[in-house]
Amino acid sequence: MRKAALLFSVSILGWIWVESSAWAQPAPAGAGSPETPEATQPVTPDEAGPVIPGSGPAMPGSGPVTPGQVGSSGGGGTGAAAASQGTKSARGEKQYWKDIKVVSRKLILKQQRVELFLYPMGVTLNDNLIRHWFLGAELNYFLSDAMSVGIGGHYYLPEITQRAYLMGLQQRVLPTLNKYYFTTTANFNYNWMYGKFALHNKFIQQFGGYVGAGVGLTMTAVIPRRAGDSSWNNYNFTILFPAFGLRMFISKWLTLNLGIRLYIMRDNFEASNRLADDDPNLPANYNPKDHAAHRWIPNLVFNLGVSFFLPPSFKYTTFR
């Protein structure tokens, strides 16, 4: 009889365990949310770190969470937090969910990972006479979740604008132009902004913003005003400052990126008094490059691309 009672007790405990396991299944943060189940797993107060009454708002996955923050007005809470207040059942679900505080985790942790940023589309913005489209890539290593160092570069495709052609006709001025071949820089980036938004209050999307700076090289070539004259190439020391970028987190290893960057360089242009190559009075040792006009050039660009993070997976660690 004792054996029977013992087995009965074990079976009851087993049933309770099965029940509690079922309850503990992670719930998505919102219907149709692009976040992975792991990324949206509810974080209990224990997991989220110490509860600090009266402390400031907590960012997703950033650790301390005060009970009043979840689902509070202004910032809003996630759907799971909301469910803690609204779901009733005969089993007392309401009471159960009430105890769960939810903070959606960062979709991507970048620390000690490599980012391969490919941008198939970029364009220079601040030259009315010659526009450069470009495509390029960048390789970054994240020292921490906020800081990264890397190298990158892009190749330009020049396009003379209509205004450059009209200048000769309308103002009787031939523009002095250089075309760009490539720019390559070593960069440092700092992620200064993190946020999330909801599309139609249904799909939660996370994003991050960063600023960057760097140094490198830009290769340019002179476009001679006279078609028959010779050209030459310039290799210009280039400063990248500032760079502003935005990453939209799609999955653990994929982001959609866009950015605006300012490259500053001192370029060499054809001098206004350059002697023509076929000038009969051209000195034997005349090199037009030696008489070039120097000028600082701010090259403002916009780029759009995608980033792949390697390794594609990572172990989630909660910051405290």
Added chain:
Amino acid sequence: MKQRNLVIAVLALSTLVSSSAFAQRKNPLDGQPAVRKRVLYLPNRVELTPSIGMTFLQDFKHAFLVGAKFEYHIPWCFGSKTYRDCLSVGASFHYNAVDWDTELMGEIKDTLGTHFDQPEINPAPTKQALEDAVSHVTFLVTAPYIAYTPWLGKLSLFGQVFFDFDFYAMIGLGMAYFKAGNIGKYADILNLDVKDKNGGLRLGPSFGFGARFYILKWLAVHIAFRDIYLSAKSGQGRNSAGFDKNGSLNQQGQIVIDSHDRVSENIMYITLGVSFFLPANAKISR
């Protein structure tokens, strides 16, 4: 033996009950909004945004703009019950308070003389003629337009400062009014036949986007980009330089400046303003 059978029966029954209960349980988040208890900054509110701005990527003259926009946020979003923030209608007006030379304009001026030098051989304008020829933006209007605000969210700066924000795109009718250049006074010197005054109102489609960063329930910082496209094909382009484009001559051999010298143009400008919302108190969603 009986005891063992009893235990097996109890175990089987408990497993059955738990699995059926698990099968019946629904995800409590199904159909729930992503964000609850959020401030309804937009539905059924009026937004008034005084702002400053400037044009960019202009060929000859940048304009510093002063103006405002008025917007009414319709409390309806394609029948959604949880999100009624997405549509608004409005109008904006920006006046060119002051304009200045672009870098290109400055460089062209540097190459030009202060006096005409044998214009029959070299019909290059003087610095002053160039200045007189270009047209100027007087004001820019986007009205009416409809704005679509699908995104709302929050962000942190350096993990310390937190804002609610939203992001929208707009499309509507754009209007640009230009003050005509006056190249006509050089017509005799430069052998011109000026038929197009190169000023007045131009119409075209307008599109843009913007973001609001909420400081209070009734106050937000507003950043916006607008583009008014003026199509030469529909006769709404602009000859911003004020000179001939296509080398057309009249019977007297004069260079004709007419509407065919207009080119398509994007009038792009950015604005920074402060949005005031009325009524001042915003509701909180459930």
